Amino acid sequence: xxxxxxxxxxxxxxxxxxxGMTCFVGIGLxxxxxxxxxxxxxxxLVLIYESGTLGAKPDRLPLSIGDGMLAETADAVVSVPxxxxxxxxxxxxxxxxxxxxxxxxxxxxxxxxxxxxxxNPKVRLPGAGGAPEIAASCREVxxxxxxxxxxxxxxxxxxxxxxxxxxxxxxxRLGLTGAGPKKIITDLGIxxxxxxxxxxxxxxxxxGVSAAAAKERTGWDLAIAADPExxxxxTPAELGALRAFRGQQGKARSSP
Amino acid sequence: xxEIVSLAEAVEGAIADGDSVAMEGFTHLIPFAAGHEVIRQxxxxxxxxxxxxxxxxxxxxGAGCASKLIFSWGGNPGVGSLHRFRDAVEHSWPVPLxxxxxxxxxxxxxxxxxxxxxxxxxxxxxxxxGLETLNGASGGPAVTPTIKPITCPFTGERxxxxxxxxxxxxxxHAQRADxxxxxxxxxxxGVQKEAVLASRRSVVTVEEIVDQLDPRPGxxxxxxxxxxxxxxxxxxxxPSYALxxxxxxxxxxVAWDAIGRDRDVFASWLDEQVYAVPVNxxxxxxxPVNxxxxxxxPAVRS
Numbered sequence: 167x168x169x170x171x172x173x174x175x176x177x178x179x180x181x182x183x184x185x186g187m188t189c190f191v192g193i194g195l196x197x198x199x200x201x202x203x204x205x206x207x208x209x210x211l212v213l214i215y216e217s218g219t220l221g222a223k224p225d226r227l228p229l230s231i232g233d234g235m236l237a238e239t240a241d242a243v244v245s246v247p248x249x250x251x252x253x254x255x256x257x258x259x260x261x262x263x264x265x266x267x268x269x270x271x272x273x274x275x276x277x278x279x280x281x282x283x284x285x286n287p288k289v290r291l292p293g294a295g296g297a298p299e300i301a302a303s304c305r306e307v308x309x310x311x312x313x314x315x316x317x318x319x320x321x322x323x324x325x326x327x328x329x330x331x332x333x334x335x336x337x338x339r340l341g342l343t344g345a346g347p348k349k350i351i352t353d354l355g356i357x358x359x360x361x362x363x364x365x366x367x368x369x370x371x372x373x374g375v376s377a378a379a380a381k382e383r384t385g386w387d388l389a390i391a392a393d394p395e396x397x398x399x400x401t402p403a404e405l406g407a408l409r410a411f412r413g414q415q416g417k418a419r420s421s422p
Numbered sequence: 423x424x425e426i427v428s429l430a431e432a433v434e435g436a437i438a439d440g441d442s443v444a445m446e447g448f449t450h451l452i453p454f455a456a457g458h459e460v461i462r463q464x465x466x467x468x469x470x471x472x473x474x475x476x477x478x479x480x481x482x483x484g485a486g487c488a489s490k491l492i493f494s495w496g497g498n499p500g501v502g503s504l505h506r507f508r509d510a511v512e513h514s515w516p517v518p519l520x521x522x523x524x525x526x527x528x529x530x531x532x533x534x535x536x537x538x539x540x541x542x543x544x545x546x547x548x549x550x551x552g553l554e555t556l557n558g559a560s561g562g563p564a565v566t567p568t569i570k571p572i573t574c575p576f577t578g579e580r581x582x583x584x585x586x587x588x589x590x591x592x593x594x595h596a597q598r599a600d601x602x603x604x605x606x607x608x609x610x611x612g613v614q615k616e617a618v619l620a621s622r623r624s625v626v627t628v629e630e631i632v633d634q635l636d637p638r639p640g641x642x643x644x645x646x647x648x649x650x651x652x653x654x655x656x657x658x659x660x661p662s663y664a665l666x667x668x669x670x671x672x673x674x675x676v677a678w679d680a681i682g683r684d685r686d687v688f689a690s691w692l693d694e695q696v697y698a699v700p701v702n703x704x705x706x707x708x709x710p711v712n713x714x715x716x717x718x719x720p721a722v723r724s
Binding site for chain 1: 507525552
């Protein structure tokens with residue numbers, strides 16, 4: 167079965183979620199992956215959206231984090247102050263699932279501005295949303311983002327959400343309670359932090375992706391694991407479930 | 423005590439040039455009809471406050487109503503950029519837009535502090551982010567001056583304080599009010615209660631005005647004495663939605679990208695879909711539901 171790089175990325179991200187986990191879901195690629203996990207190997211995955219929906223069970227991909235379907239299928243709907251203060255902040259949530267516009271070698275995420283001068287940005291991005299506290303307080307974080315020379319950079323132009331800051335010991339010094347980003351899942355493979363330096367290293371590649379291609383599409387001098395895992399291609403069941411979601415979303419988008 | 427008036431009267435009575443205005447509704451119950459009425463009344467120099475500016479503030483910013491935006495996420499959900507917002511920040515068009523930027527947790531807590539009558543709120547947040555630091559290596563002014571470190575007087579822990587939000591006016595959309603002006607909303611209720619209680623005045627548009635508010639699971643009730651004006655505006659959350667009354671018009675959000683992207687297309691949209699729409703002065707607590715014309719989807723120009 168043929169598949170696209172984006173499909174491989176979404177399937178790979180879904181596999182990173184274990185059944186029964188609680189997952190704070192960002193919109194876009196993370197939401198597609200989390201919903202795919204729930205539809206395949208992780209039916210008891212608890213999806214939590216920042217709109218205040220705890221345990222949402224959507225049967226199609228939500229376009230926004232506040233779709234009515236999320237509220238109607240949730241175990242509980244709470245206010246926005248409550249979702250951040252009672253549920254996220256104390257560290258109750260296993261994994262935060264985030265996207266990024268830029269990410270650097272220490273897993274710091276920028277979704278604020280492109281360019282080093284905040285007051286005169288080259289590009290104004292949407293901003294922080296829930297991400298800074300998700301990145302700070304979830305027990306661990308997984309980032310899903312397409313890999314390119316422009317998005318994977320040595321140092322983020324602006325740190326919206328902290329990964330490992332400037333390196334080992336920084337999260338502890340900042341008082342961040344969660345363990346930080348454990349995986350960056352891209353359209354080429356998987357990066358994980360080096361145990362010593364915490365610099366993100368390519369530890370997994372998709373079938374047909376070369377280490378050279380991964381280096382080419384990274385803005386820092388990317389280290390590749392000595393023996394990178396070759397990640398299994400999507401199964402027909404995974405692809406079928408993902409495409410069913412996509413079909414439904416296409417229909418939802420084109421409805422009047 | 424809430425006064426039940428037309429939407430035009432509510433906006434006229436509650437919002438003046440230069441006011442700080444919080445129009446809240448987290449994806450759900452976004453008060454679009456009220457926002458369009460503010461554009462029609464050509465309010466200027468507003469400080470707009472909202473966690474997710476969404477299309478409603480893209481429209482107000484593009485129409486030149488705002489001189490400052492206080493926010494935490496300014497995108498078109500699931501679609502992309504807010505182009506009017508970006509044009510204002512990147513090119514000062516149609517007027518310069520000052521921004522004050524937070525995270526969602528920070529904004530939510532600022533409303534909680536405002537509603538609680540406190541000068542600030544405390545959270546674990548912002549630590550190590552660019553928002554709490556000075557502007558870049560040049561050491562310019564603080565990116566967000568309403569974020570400051572604070573030490574817990576009991577444990578010595580380093581935490582973060584954010585200043586309270588005390589808007590002049592909160593504007594929200596709810597499912598229903600009764601004839602006394604008690605307001606009821608349910609589903610995703612976001613920060614609407616906090617925004618109304620933090621603000622000096624409030625405007626609540628509703629889908630319908632009923633004799634009696636029967637209980638709904640998870641509903642928020644704002645007693646009439648916490649609300650300034652109630653106005654009937656059926657469909658007033660469109661293209662957002664009102665649970666139990668309408669569904670989110672995802673197609674509008676997708677179509678908005680092309681309209682918002684181009685200044686001229688946006689100007690035509692404003693003329694046709696906002697300025698040309700008759701002012702809503704329909705009497706409010708009489709008559710059947712759904713007789714008031716509401717702004718319908720964007721006229722997409724090819």
